Amino acid sequence: MRLHERTLERAARRVLAALDAAATRVYGSAHNPIYQTGTVAVAMLLVLIGTGLVLVFFYRVGTPSTSVARLAADPWLGAWMRSLHRYATDVFLIAGALHLLRMFAQARSWGPRAIAWVVGLMLFGAGVICAWTGFVMAWDTFGERLARDGARLLDVVPIFSEPLSRIFAGDGPVPSAFFFVNLFVHIGLPLAMGAMLWLHVSRVARPTLLPPKRVTWTIVGALTATAVLAPATLGPAADAFRLSRSTPLDLVAAWWLPLSERVTPGTAWSVALVLAIVMFLVPRFMRRPREQSWAPSVVDPRLCTGCNQCPQDCPWDAITMVKRDDDRPSLVALVDPARCVSCGICAGSCAPMGVGPPGRTGRDQLAALRDDVLPALALASPAPIVAICCAQAPSSHVAAVRARGAYVHAVTCVGNLHSSVIERLLRDGVPGVIVCGCPPRDCVSREGPKWLVERLFNDREAELKARVDRRRVRVATFAAGSFGESIAAFESFVRDVNALRPPVRQADAELDMECEPVPFGEET
Amino acid sequence: MTPGTIVRWALAVVVSAGALLGMVRASAAPVSLRRVESARLRLSWSARPERIEVCRTLSAAELAQREEHMRQRVECEGRFATYLLRVESDGRALHQSIVQGAGLRHDRPLFLIREIDMPPGAHHVRVTFARRETTDNDAAAFAGATSPDADTGLFAGRAQREVIERARRARAAIPPRLELDTTLEFLPERVVVVSLDPERRTLRVLTKTP
Numbered sequence: 001m002r003l004h005e006r007t008l009e010r011a012a013r014r015v016l017a018a019l020d021a022a023a024t025r026v027y028g029s030a031h032n033p034i035y036q037t038g039t040v041a042v043a044m045l046l047v048l049i050g051t052g053l054v055l056v057f058f059y060r061v062g063t064p065s066t067s068v069a070r071l072a073a074d075p076w077l078g079a080w081m082r083s084l085h086r087y088a089t090d091v092f093l094i095a096g097a098l099h100l101l102r103m104f105a106q107a108r109s110w111g112p113r114a115i116a117w118v119v120g121l122m123l124f125g126a127g128v129i130c131a132w133t134g135f136v137m138a139w140d141t142f143g144e145r146l147a148r149d150g151a152r153l154l155d156v157v158p159i160f161s162e163p164l165s166r167i168f169a170g171d172g173p174v175p176s177a178f179f180f181v182n183l184f185v186h187i188g189l190p191l192a193m194g195a196m197l198w199l200h201v202s203r204v205a206r207p208t209l210l211p212p213k214r215v216t217w218t219i220v221g222a223l224t225a226t227a228v229l230a231p232a233t234l235g236p237a238a239d240a241f242r243l244s245r246s247t248p249l250d251l252v253a254a255w256w257l258p259l260s261e262r263v264t265p266g267t268a269w270s271v272a273l274v275l276a277i278v279m280f281l282v283p284r285f286m287r288r289p290r291e292q293s294w295a296p297s298v299v300d301p302r303l304c305t306g307c308n309q310c311p312q313d314c315p316w317d318a319i320t321m322v323k324r325d326d327d328r329p330s331l332v333a334l335v336d337p338a339r340c341v342s343c344g345i346c347a348g349s350c351a352p353m354g355v356g357p358p359g360r361t362g363r364d365q366l367a368a369l370r371d372d373v374l375p376a377l378a379l380a381s382p383a384p385i386v387a388i389c390c391a392q393a394p395s396s397h398v399a400a401v402r403a404r405g406a407y408v409h410a411v412t413c414v415g416n417l418h419s420s421v422i423e424r425l426l427r428d429g430v431p432g433v434i435v436c437g438c439p440p441r442d443c444v445s446r447e448g449p450k451w452l453v454e455r456l457f458n459d460r461e462a463e464l465k466a467r468v469d470r471r472r473v474r475v476a477t478f479a480a481g482s483f484g485e486s487i488a489a490f491e492s493f494v495r496d497v498n499a500l501r502p503p504v505r506q507a508d509a510e511l512d513m514e515c516e517p518v519p520f521g522e523e524t
Numbered sequence: 525m526t527p528g529t530i531v532r533w534a535l536a537v538v539v540s541a542g543a544l545l546g547m548v549r550a551s552a553a554p555v556s557l558r559r560v561e562s563a564r565l566r567l568s569w570s571a572r573p574e575r576i577e578v579c580r581t582l583s584a585a586e587l588a589q590r591e592e593h594m595r596q597r598v599e600c601e602g603r604f605a606t607y608l609l610r611v612e613s614d615g616r617a618l619h620q621s622i623v624q625g626a627g628l629r630h631d632r633p634l635f636l637i638r639e640i641d642m643p644p645g646a647h648h649v650r651v652t653f654a655r656r657e658t659t660d661n662d663a664a665a666f667a668g669a670t671s672p673d674a675d676t677g678l679f680a681g682r683a684q685r686e687v688i689e690r691a692r693r694a695r696a697a698i699p700p701r702l703e704l705d706t707t708l709e710f711l712p713e714r715v716v717v718v719s720l721d722p723e724r725r726t727l728r729v730l731t732k733t734p
Binding site: 026 | 550554556563568626715719
């Protein structure tokens with residue numbers, strides 16, 4: 001079972017990497033829309049609500065197909081507004097599906113993220129039902145087909161006193177009440193989706209709800225232009241006495257319809273239920289033991305000065321400051337293991353190195369440096385440039401950097417990196433340190449690259465000390481599909497470092513005392 | 525702007541336009557439903573199934589033992605009828621099924637919806653919907669029965685009300701046998717609906733929404 005789980009995850013990661021690489025090649029890593037799928041979906045939800053509020057004023061439950069046909073024929077407002085509404089639906093569903101894929105592939109579906117995964121699935125399901133009811137509202141042949149299949153599926157569930165399918169049989173007009181209820185669901189669900197969205201991001205600090213403005217307006221503008229130039233098709237009005245040989249079908253929103261129509265309602269329900277159960281149980285299947293690289297952060301109260309930085313930097317609101325139980329006058333950090341995803345951002349945020357996942361605190365990073373990295377570097381003469389690379393960085397990029405003479409030191413996330421590690425490397429005679437992180441919008445720890453830059457260059461707490469020569473430090477983005485740019489950034493750094501005077505080794509110099517580990521039993 | 529930037533911009537525009545075009549196409553992809561130009565016969569109606577009951581008139585002594593508000597003259601026990609639906613076209617059986625009332629106890633109205641694909645053209649169609657139970661229905665026999673005992677006191681006129689109620693139930697129930705035997709013209713890609721006329725209590729043919 002576990003083999004299958006990881007195999008699936010690997011396959012998903014491969015698919016995602018290919019998509020990311022393709023999109024980065026075209027749009028660049030800063031504007032890659034595939035990185036922004038969650039926020040693009042939210043942006044589309046806002047577009048849907050905005051356009052829907054306008055469209056609902058023109059919709060008549062008594063004459064649904066006529067009112068929508070009138071809208072579609074109005075070139076000034078109705079046609080493009082309706083088309084934008086429909087295209088935004090498609091983009092919402094595509095972005096939602098890609099967002100699910102990303103979360104699954106990057107193992108971001110379990111543990112403290114399980115709630116976000118489950119609610120995300122519910123959001124996606126609500127989006128599908130919203131799309132379903134929206135297409136039915138138009139009451140063209142496609143809407144009728146969706147309504148018939150929906151009724152056929154619901155008729156096997158004994159909740160209605162009369163089979164819904166009879167509504168569309170033709171022995172009487174389709175009652176306005178049906179379209180009213182359909183409209184009610186279509187409008188009511190987005191309200192529920194708002195609440196779900198709040199729950200979806202309730203466990204993250206500073207949730208990013210929208211893509212960068214440039215990406216948002218480009219997508220909205222492109223969709224509006226498409227809506228004007230190629231308005232969405234409206235099929236012939238529904239007629240219970242006419243059989244269509246073909247229907248204009250929205251394959252994005254209703255790709256499943258031709259399959260569902262070919263099987264019995266029982267089979268369709270069974271497949272849907274099994275799929276839903278499997279999807280909802282993904283957090284259960286994908287969870288890892290909370291140890292080693294997945295262990296939650298711990299606080300060493302002897303080192304914690306109560307500076308309140310780690311709660312501010314934690315992207316998951318997993319740290320709070322509480323009263324100490326000793327006689328020191330400050331507060332002490334407390335990690336909630338149920339919320340901690342073991343990203344290690346807190347380790348990078350703690351100047352005295354008192355917090356972090358086991359084995360990845362600042363002290364552990366310095367210890368690893370002393371034990372493994374510095375001895376290896378000492379063998380090389382002259383000392384090479386050190387590339388500190390995120391474990392998620394594309395292997396091709398990392399291999400290329402290594403091939404160009406850099407010593408590669410891997411970290412789980414660049415946000416995990418304590419600035420003292422860089423200082424220690426430079427003091428040990430390393431000519432330069434380049435930190436290779438993920439694109440800011442694709443960081444599995446959410447805010448790793450952001451806090452790294454703030455700490456290295458903008459004096460955010462746990463900052464790289466002023467005495468460190470910033471010309472020997474650089475941050476680069478390593479993203480799939482940006483090989484040329486990444487290597488160019490590295491080579492440019494190498495050129496800049498080579499232009500400087502050779503570094504002076506200060507291996508015996510001490511780092512700030514605040515960064516030194518306090519040996520057990522020696523604290524006062 | 526460097527040539528590389530211009531190329532990237534152009535590539536982004538082309539790829540975006542292609543993706544949007546793909547989405548426009550996918551949002552209205554003509555997906556075929558059937559290969560041949562068939563027509564369809566749709567049977568659709570709902571009705572209350574007949575209740576098959578054994579009834580008896582309570583004697584004056586029996587009635588006297590009951591509380592005054594419980595003195596129902598005729599007591600019936602039974603179950604709801606089931607029906608055999610049979611559809612033939614040009615003498616060939618197309619469909620046969622048993623239809624009964626909805627609900628776990630089958631005491632709700634029956635709802636019928638069946639769709640049968642037909643080749644276009646004129647066809648002699650025979651639809652029968654017949655009660656399967658052959659036993660006599662006492663409730664119908666008692667529909668007009670009145671008790672010889674006089675209604676007095678607080679519940680005066682009750683025997684008459686019971687008669688009216690039994691008659692109403694008998695009228696509301698579907699007739700023991702419905703039959704449609706006619707030639708229908710099936711046009712390609714069109715639907716002919718056979719439904720129940722609630723006024724005439726007979727099957728009727730519809731080719732457009734009434």
